[in-house]
Amino acid sequence: MNELLSSLIVCPDCKKPFSIKEQNLWRCASDGREVRIHEGRPVFTPMPETAHVYERVERGPDQGTPWRQANWKFLQEQAQGQDKDALILDVGAGHGDFAQIFSGRKYLSVDVVPYPEVDLACDFGDCIPFKENTFDMLVLMNVLEHVYHFHELLDALLYLLKPGGSLVMAVPFMIKVHQAPFDFQRYTHYSLEKMARQHGFEVTLLEGYYDPIFFLGEATRNLRFWVLPKLPRLSRWLGRGLLILIEGLVSLLKPIIGDGFVKSPGDAKNPAAIGYHLVFSKPSHSLSSGRG
Numbered sequence: 001m002n003e004l005l006s007s008l009i010v011c012p013d014c015k016k017p018f019s020i021k022e023q024n025l026w027r028c029a030s031d032g033r034e035v036r037i038h039e040g041r042p043v044f045t046p047m048p049e050t051a052h053v054y055e056r057v058e059r060g061p062d063q064g065t066p067w068r069q070a071n072w073k074f075l076q077e078q079a080q081g082q083d084k085d086a087l088i089l090d091v092g093a094g095h096g097d098f099a100q101i102f103s104g105r106k107y108l109s110v111d112v113v114p115y116p117e118v119d120l121a122c123d124f125g126d127c128i129p130f131k132e133n134t135f136d137m138l139v140l141m142n143v144l145e146h147v148y149h150f151h152e153l154l155d156a157l158l159y160l161l162k163p164g165g166s167l168v169m170a171v172p173f174m175i176k177v178h179q180a181p182f183d184f185q186r187y188t189h190y191s192l193e194k195m196a197r198q199h200g201f202e203v204t205l206l207e208g209y210y211d212p213i214f215f216l217g218e219a220t221r222n223l224r225f226w227v228l229p230k231l232p233r234l235s236r237w238l239g240r241g242l243l244i245l246i247e248g249l250v251s252l253l254k255p256i257i258g259d260g261f262v263k264s265p266g267d268a269k270n271p272a273a274i275g276y277h278l279v280f281s282k283p284s285h286s287l288s289s290g291r292g
């Protein structure tokens, strides 16, 4: 098991270290709580029966959609702003899309699904196998929309953060339904700000990523891959011809409108953000939440 993880992990019920450690099972001596160790990783939450294990997609600063590339740049800047000894937890890390940004750092990753790349599998809505005020930085990239009980998650994240620590998030807005059926929400920036305050965070940063050409592209790709294939043959061919024309016009529009950009939602003339980048901070005077 990851050494850093084994030094931090505790019984979710009594918050004492697991003292009985067999090869595939750890047990808490105080209350008998057990955790299964699967391929060297603690699995606290049984894998949801309906959960899909998504295939790994190569990620990097120049890979994926413009939104993904903007996510990468934002997260890299946030990581660089952290102390080199900062303790970082990537929540809902999946296949470790952003792990490369944290190479050489004190970095752990968790997901509800025991992906081979994560250090532990746990649903923080069910249990929290860490002590309060443990992490300096929490990462929640394109995860919030997939969590139905997001209030429980935000409570858990506040609990896990050290006072003064940051929760760094990306949340999509004008992005189609993805990872169906586990896609539950789109939030406006008003909702995200309200959510932060309700859960005891301060909003340190809130930016929109705007990209009208990518937005148009989402619509034309929707036509190409989902709408046209279902039309009768003649309409399909006619539609394809017109779509090629539209895509040609969009590519002429691109040099006029320009690439995507980041702006505070209040300053943007365009209400259709592709998504939001946020930093929520735990106030340094934050009182114990009383959980655990």
Ligand SMILES: [Zn+2]
Pocket: 011, 012, 013, 014, 015, 016, 028, 029, 030, 031, 032, 033
């Ligand atoms: Zn215990």
